[in-house]
Amino acid sequence: MPTLLPGSVDTAGQRATLGVLGGGQLGRMFVHAAQRLGYFTAVLEPDAKSPAGLVSHHHIQTAYDDLAGLAELARLCQAVTTEFENVPAQALQTLAQTRPVAPSAAVVGIAQNRIEEKAHFAACADVSGVTCAPYAVLETPADLQAVLDERADLLPGILKTARMGYDGKGQVRVKTTAELAAAWAELAGVACVLEKMLPLTAECSVLVARGWDGQVVSFAPQRNVHIDGILAVTHAYAGNMPSALAERARAAAVSIAQHLGYVGVLCVEFFVVEDGSEHGGLVVNEMAPRPHNSGHYTIDACDASQFDLQVHAMAGLPLPQPRQHSPAIMLNLLGDVWFGADGQRQEPDWLGVLRLPGTHLHLYGKEQARPGRKMGHLTITGPDVASVKTVARRAAELLGLPGLDSI
Numbered sequence: 001m002p003t004l005l006p007g008s009v010d011t012a013g014q015r016a017t018l019g020v021l022g023g024g025q026l027g028r029m030f031v032h033a034a035q036r037l038g039y040f041t042a043v044l045e046p047d048a049k050s051p052a053g054l055v056s057h058h059h060i061q062t063a064y065d066d067l068a069g070l071a072e073l074a075r076l077c078q079a080v081t082t083e084f085e086n087v088p089a090q091a092l093q094t095l096a097q098t099r100p101v102a103p104s105a106a107v108v109g110i111a112q113n114r115i116e117e118k119a120h121f122a123a124c125a126d127v128s129g130v131t132c133a134p135y136a137v138l139e140t141p142a143d144l145q146a147v148l149d150e151r152a153d154l155l156p157g158i159l160k161t162a163r164m165g166y167d168g169k170g171q172v173r174v175k176t177t178a179e180l181a182a183a184w185a186e187l188a189g190v191a192c193v194l195e196k197m198l199p200l201t202a203e204c205s206v207l208v209a210r211g212w213d214g215q216v217v218s219f220a221p222q223r224n225v226h227i228d229g230i231l232a233v234t235h236a237y238a239g240n241m242p243s244a245l246a247e248r249a250r251a252a253a254v255s256i257a258q259h260l261g262y263v264g265v266l267c268v269e270f271f272v273v274e275d276g277s278e279h280g281g282l283v284v285n286e287m288a289p290r291p292h293n294s295g296h297y298t299i300d301a302c303d304a305s306q307f308d309l310q311v312h313a314m315a316g317l318p319l320p321q322p323r324q325h326s327p328a329i330m331l332n333l334l335g336d337v338w339f340g341a342d343g344q345r346q347e348p349d350w351l352g353v354l355r356l357p358g359t360h361l362h363l364y365g366k367e368q369a370r371p372g373r374k375m376g377h378l379t380i381t382g383p384d385v386a387s388v389k390t391v392a393r394r395a396a397e398l399l400g401l402p403g404l405d406s407i
């Protein structure tokens with residue numbers, strides 16, 4: 001991959017342009033980071049009013065697998081990335097015939113399928129030092145029967161569709177063999193994994209960026225609080241989790257990225273479980289082949305954000321080791337914030353929130369607020385952890401956010 005210099009113009013007068021498949025909020029923040037460095041941007045996204053399409057120089061409004069749309073993206077851009085792991089891997093493959101694509105279709109394909117993803121985690125467990133939760137693959141009625149007969153140890157468990165799950169969608173919690181059989185039938189017998197329900201004491205994630213040349217940098221692990229399967233709060237500061245555990249998670253994520261030959265930004269999610277040891281055991285949950293919601297705090301609390309590193313990695317620029325300059329807490333803003341206790345639509349108290357010190361409001365430009373829909377996030381930074389927590393609690397109260405007791 002030749003380096004694509006920021007702000008450059010080629011002999012035909014074409015501006016250095018970076019492309020992204022998908023127009024959601026991750027694409028929007030990628031576009032912001034790329035434009036800050038002087039790149040032009042192109043977004044391929046069917047939705048006319050998508051968060052990223054609204055702010056990009058070019059918006060190609062076609063389906064992700066539309067060949068004419070993909071050809072236009074390749075014509076406009078010198079390198080392409082994705083912001084959405086459910087973009088068809090075939091689309092990335094098509095683009096890769098003529099343009100550098102990072103991450104590659106092959107690794108996105110692995111991350112898109114929980115069965116392949118878990119096989120990858122198992123394949124590098126010796127190097128990464130972590131395994132995933134006990135699980136079984138359900139692809140055929142015979143697989144179901146075998147699990148019903150022989151894997152009572154996986155119950156209570158979570159049945160997860162192998163493909164297209166996010167924010168807890170495509171998941172059913174099952175306690176008994178009867179519930180398992182009913183849940184799989186309800187999911188129309190699509191390929192699934194049944195995962196044992198683990199007693200989690202915490203969850204964390206690690207962001208890694210790796211360049212074409214194999215250079216790797218990473219952020220310290222952030223601790224995440226999920227409510228109803230959706231990320232609610234991210235704690236990003238020294239002491240957010242025991243340091244031995246944090247070091248293990250960071251090293252494991254780096255080795256998982258290296259083992260994949262990954263190029264771009266990768267997020268690896270972990271569970272911390274009670275296992276009788278002093279700090280608990282670390283279990284790898286899943287990975288996202290892109291920047292991640294739990295890394296949004298890096299925009300306001302670090303000298304290089306996860307989106308800056310995504311731009312650097314795909315353009316072949318040096319990857320700076322990011323440094324966090326402020327402790328931070330990130331609060332997700334779901335559509336629920338736009339509705340009062342009576343169910344009536346309301347404008348959230350932004351003025352009250354913005355009056356508080358160290359609040360950084362990010363709204364993604366989505367028109368329709370719906371319960372559970374990610375509309376924006378609020379990052380709170382400050383001089384020390386205690387003051388960040390005080391402001392975060394106050395902001396959560398003003399906005400009526402859940403998860404107050406976790407701050």
Ligand code: ATP
Nearest residue numbers: 133158165166167168169195196197198226229286
């Ligand atoms: P996303 O892509 O938004 O991270 P997802 O829909 O892919 O989420 P998972 O990360 O698999 O789903 O699960 C969502 C949440 O459900 C986890 O963060 C965790 O809180 C809980 N969960 C998932 N699997 C288990 C498990 N085996 N034991 C206990 N809790 C679990």
Ligand code: MG
Nearest residue numbers: 167269285286
């Ligand atoms: Mg997850």
